[in-house]
Amino acid sequence: MTQTPHRAGPEWTWALNAGRAITLVVLAGATVALAAPEHRVLAAIALAVSFCGSAYGLRQGPERWIQRLLGLALFAVGGVALLAADGRAPGWLACGVAIIAGVARLPLRPGLVFAGAVVAATCLAPLARGAGRDVPLMAAICAAALVVALVISGARNRAVTAEQLLEAEQAARESAAERDRLAERQRIARELHDILAHTLSAQTVQLEGARLLLDRGALEPARERILVAQRMARDGLEQTRRAVQSLRGDARPLVEVLRALAADADARYAESGEPWPLTPPEALTVERTVQEGLTNARKHAPGATVTVLVAYTPDELRVEVKDTGWHGNAAEAVAPADIPPGGGYGLTGMHERAALIGADLLTGPDDSGPDGKGYRICLTLPRSGPSASSSPTTSAWSATVSS
Numbered sequence: 001m002t003q004t005p006h007r008a009g010p011e012w013t014w015a016l017n018a019g020r021a022i023t024l025v026v027l028a029g030a031t032v033a034l035a036a037p038e039h040r041v042l043a044a045i046a047l048a049v050s051f052c053g054s055a056y057g058l059r060q061g062p063e064r065w066i067q068r069l070l071g072l073a074l075f076a077v078g079g080v081a082l083l084a085a086d087g088r089a090p091g092w093l094a095c096g097v098a099i100i101a102g103v104a105r106l107p108l109r110p111g112l113v114f115a116g117a118v119v120a121a122t123c124l125a126p127l128a129r130g131a132g133r134d135v136p137l138m139a140a141i142c143a144a145a146l147v148v149a150l151v152i153s154g155a156r157n158r159a160v161t162a163e164q165l166l167e168a169e170q171a172a173r174e175s176a177a178e179r180d181r182l183a184e185r186q187r188i189a190r191e192l193h194d195i196l197a198h199t200l201s202a203q204t205v206q207l208e209g210a211r212l213l214l215d216r217g218a219l220e221p222a223r224e225r226i227l228v229a230q231r232m233a234r235d236g237l238e239q240t241r242r243a244v245q246s247l248r249g250d251a252r253p254l255v256e257v258l259r260a261l262a263a264d265a266d267a268r269y270a271e272s273g274e275p276w277p278l279t280p281p282e283a284l285t286v287e288r289t290v291q292e293g294l295t296n297a298r299k300h301a302p303g304a305t306v307t308v309l310v311a312y313t314p315d316e317l318r319v320e321v322k323d324t325g326w327h328g329n330a331a332e333a334v335a336p337a338d339i340p341p342g343g344g345y346g347l348t349g350m351h352e353r354a355a356l357i358g359a360d361l362l363t364g365p366d367d368s369g370p371d372g373k374g375y376r377i378c379l380t381l382p383r384s385g386p387s388a389s390s391s392p393t394t395s396a397w398s399a400t401v402s403s
Contacts, residue, residue: 065106069114072102080121083138084128092138095122096145103149104156111153115146187281187356191243199236203229243284254283255310258290258319262308265294267321273312282381285353286319289361292350293321293377301326301375317381322366325373354379 079094095118102114119142126134210225242257255275262269278286290308297306301323309320347363354361359381366376 065110069102069106069110072098072106072114075101076118076121080118080125083122083125087126087129087131087134091125092122092141095138096141099142099145100149100152103146104153115149118142119146184281191284192240195236195239195243199232199239203232203236206232242287254278254286257283257287258308258310261287261290261294262306265298265306267294267297267306267308269308269310271310271312275312276317276383278317278381279357279384282357282359282384285357285359286317286379286381288353289350289377289379290319290321296377297321297323297375304374315383317383319379319381320376322376323374325366325375350377358382358384 076095076098079091079098081091082089083091083095085091099115099118099122102118103111105111106114119139122142123135123138126132126138206225206229210222210229213219213222213225253275255271258271259269294306294308297304304323304325306321306323309318309322311318350363351361359379362376362378362380364376366374
């Protein structure tokens with residue numbers, strides 16, 4: 001398995017480097033003051049090796065643990081040499097710091113191997129000058145250094161793990177927010193595209209018809225076509241304005257909008273239950289479903305009785321648009337010329353919109369009427385929670401539209 005270097009934070013790196021610097025200063029002062037005169041040259045050489053090893057380890061990057069290992073090894077070699085040369089010089093201090101730094105700053109397996117080698121060398125160093133009585137003392141010093149090293153390493157690893165978890169959580173939040181923004185932009189684009197594409201295509205048909213009528217000299221029918229196209233343009237602008245208001249959360253309450261749509265279409269309207277807040281995409285989908293249902297009824301069943309039912313329950317919202325059906329000849333069931341472009345998105349578009357907000361849409365014949373020739377559209381939206389109006393999705397819609 002590949003060894004992963006420790007990630008030392010700035011505070012840990014500063015503490016370890018400061019510890020080595022203090023150790024070198026103490027070593028230099030203690031060596032000059034305590035070493036025997038005949039051993040001072042050898043002690044100075046050992047001290048220089050420790051200085052070189054410390055400097056080499058400090059200049060390496062945090063991920064170059066092999067070079068850091070070499071620097072620590074030189075640092076420890078200087079301490080062991082100083083300990084072997086003169087028992088009065090504090091070479092054990094350099095060995096202890098090398099053990100702590102090795103366990104704390106190297107990958108686990110190399111750090112333990114390095115620490116074990118330094119412990120063995122430190123315990124055996126007094127034997128080079130025939131001071132076997134110092135071996136237990138060196139072993140105790142090494143054991144204390146290992147305990148300190150394990151405590152420091154564990155604390156630093158916990159801090160690094162917590163930092164990584166926070167970074168991962170922040171990245172996940174940013175990624176989720178970005179996905180929400182992209183999703184809301186796509187929905188806004190789909191909404192505006194549906195409105196503008198339908199309105200402009202209907203105007204194109206009307207204006208093309210007016211041009212053909214003008215070519216034949218039929219001025220009055222051409223004028224009527226132009227007036228219809230003008231009315232479609234106004235209705236399209238009004239729908240765009242209402243869609244933007246709804247996406248921003250600035251639209252009128254949904255029940256008022258549905259009641260107005262039913263009144264404009266001469267349809268019956270009934271509601272029950274206590275209304276609860278919907279997110280902007282949910283409210284807009286409900287509005288578009290009712291709008292499409294009313295438009296389809298006028299197109300395919302002119303003269304039929306149309307009813308809009310809105311039922312709020314604690315768990316769901318159910319909206320129905322049903323008609324009693326067309327009672328004349330099938331060939332005569334065509335759209336009147338004055339139908340505004342309120343719908344035109346089709347059943348497929350309605351099902352897609354319902355799926356985007358987690359709602360169920362049922363469409364089909366309705367046999368509950370007098371002669372069973374009616375048609376029914378039913379949208380069932382589960383309640384997402386009492387705080388749905390302040391959910392992150394709502395905020396994303398508002399922020400995206402505002403930008």
